[in-house]
Amino acid sequence: MILANDVCLSYDGDKNIIQNAKFKINKKDFVFITGSSGSGKSTLLKSFYSKIKLKSVTLLVNKHDLAGIKNQNLRNLRKSIGIIYQDYKLIKEYTVEENIMLPLKINGYSDKLSRTQAHKLLKHVKLPNKAKAYPDELSGGEQQRVAVARALSHNPKLILADEPTGNLDDYSADVIWNLLKKANEQLGIAVVVVTHRIPENFGISFRKFSISAGEVYES
Numbered sequence: 001m002i003l004a005n006d007v008c009l010s011y012d013g014d015k016n017i018i019q020n021a022k023f024k025i026n027k028k029d030f031v032f033i034t035g036s037s038g039s040g041k042s043t044l045l046k047s048f049y050s051k052i053k054l055k056s057v058t059l060l061v062n063k064h065d066l067a068g069i070k071n072q073n074l075r076n077l078r079k080s081i082g083i084i085y086q087d088y089k090l091i092k093e094y095t096v097e098e099n100i101m102l103p104l105k106i107n108g109y110s111d112k113l114s115r116t117q118a119h120k121l122l123k124h125v126k127l128p129n130k131a132k133a134y135p136d137e138l139s140g141g142e143q144q145r146v147a148v149a150r151a152l153s154h155n156p157k158l159i160l161a162d163e164p165t166g167n168l169d170d171y172s173a174d175v176i177w178n179l180l181k182k183a184n185e186q187l188g189i190a191v192v193v194v195t196h197r198i199p200e201n202f203g204i205s206f207r208k209f210s211i212s213a214g215e216v217y218e219s
Helices: 041-047 071-079 096-106 111-124 140-152 170-187
Strands: 002-009 018-025 030-035 058-061 081-084 158-162 190-194 207-212 215-218
Touching: 002 041, 018 041, 018 207, 030 041, 030 170, 041 158, 041 190, 071 081, 081 140, 096 111, 096 140, 111 140, 140 158, 140 170, 158 170, 170 190
Parallel strands: 018 215, 030 190, 030 207, 081 158, 158 190
Antiparallel strands: 002 018, 002 058, 207 215
């Protein structure tokens, strides 16, 4: 699923934020990435979908080599990944339904099939009556549930989540964690989550990667 060998990450040639990272994430793994603010957690996550360019290192994600990846292969890679952001990143001018349909439309699915999938997922995230609502009409927890539905819409092999509960109250956070656990357990999707705090009594097995002084290690 993800294989890293001597991965170094930096911005604009500055000092490395991540130094010589070596690890493997397998299919169906649920992985937490933790560390202090500024340690490089989000930077590492971004490298998994080639938001940060790599040099001559090995980073394989869903069988794609991200070192020097070409545009067509990058598009194929991102088709296999669902991304969840802390600030939701929903398109305010689109309805909830349209936001969830967007990855499907980009991948060439018909309006009918995309809409059917969107409504199926809205039931899954317990927002069946919000299809025609706009993001600004929803609470933060509801917006994040829409973001989870959008990430699941195109049946990804891998979900990457960057502080998905950081802006949420405890109840809404529990809802998001349960949705991610179901994606992992019931759908077999590998999930990688950046977080400051792993929830207590999580209920399923998981792996924990920590970042300190640029080093990534499993604990």
